[in-house]
Amino acid sequence: MSPNEEIAASRKEQILQSAAALFASQGFYKTTTAHVAEAVGVTQPYVFHFFKSKEQLYLAVLEKAFDRMMNQFFTVNAPPDQLSTEMGRQFELLLQSHRNEMLLLMQSFTTPEPAVRNFVKEKYSFAYDRLVERFVKAGVPNPQWQASMFISLGLIGTLAEVLELPKLAPWCDSE
């Protein structure tokens, strides 16, 4: 990899990172490609050198976030009776280390672009299935219910963070 390519690669990473922060706090529509470019320190059209559209950029950010989350969950190895709790702890760690990505993930289901909807639907479906599978293998009772509850805790944690109302989810109070 030549130095130029390294720079380009890092630019792409920088764009993904800045985009994650902006999309998480401003949402898809209020975040402009110019904002992303400015945050990185490049010009707006240059963003299109790496991503063929704003939507593709958004999807790339989401995919990265999803992969990170799934990795974190499925590297956990805890006894069945502590599995749910331990995975919850892992999510809280992610919420500290990659707050933007996680908040974005949990809000992404409200972005009404059809391509985004399909993508998010697929990912949530996949995540749910793997959670159930995990609980089943661990012999936990009511695996489907456990999986649903796990996701819903992520949702209300995000709600609490976004609205800055820690009382709504005191158990993941980070400040």
Next chain:
Amino acid sequence: MSPNEEIAASRKEQILQSAAALFASQGFYKTTTAHVAEAVGVTQPYVFHFFKSKEQLYLAVLEKAFDRMMNQFFTVNAPPDQLSTEMGRQFELLLQSHRNEMLLLMQSFTTPEPAVRNFVKEKYSFAYDRLVERFVKAGVPNPQWQASMFISLGLIGTLAEVLELPKLAPWCDSE
């Protein structure tokens, strides 16, 4: 000429209703004032005769939805041990009778307009406080936890509806 029944219903009400449907399915940004006008059958600038901005229209829709929900909850009178379950049932009824308003309510926390954020924060805070109060008065153990769980069930129900993934919340499968 005798007044057409459709026109007889207040235009403002019609606008609020169409806006609720559009905002719920398309979100704040993708819903244009022209879409709302078209759905009602009036011209786009006429919407501004009733609401001084698109944001005010959105807030008006939210307020109406929120008031309806709080009313439904607080006209319930059930024995303490069935309070949470009964209010859940009431929410499911609302989800059938006023689906758009309820889905909108549960997604509104992701709209990044500052005025919307403040409004939604206030309303969620108020709703949570009144839920806790209700559970406390009924002598239910862990009233805060109960209130949080109640809201989080609404969230995952909405997620399931929006993504059309009933398996995520089978207990409120409506189709």
Next chain:
DNA sequence: ACTCATTTATTTATCAATAAATAAAGTTAT
């Protein structure tokens, strides 16, 4: 009953701003 005046309802025309996307040119490193 009929006109005139006033309010209410709604439209046409248009502005000003924003933002995504393209193309072409310039820069830098090897």
Next chain:
DNA sequence: ATAACTTTATTTATTGATAAATAAATGAGT
């Protein structure tokens, strides 16, 4: 010199919002 990197300039489309005009209804005085 060439290929990768990055910018400038521009286009095209959309949309929230305003102003002014038109039409329909209401009501008072005659």
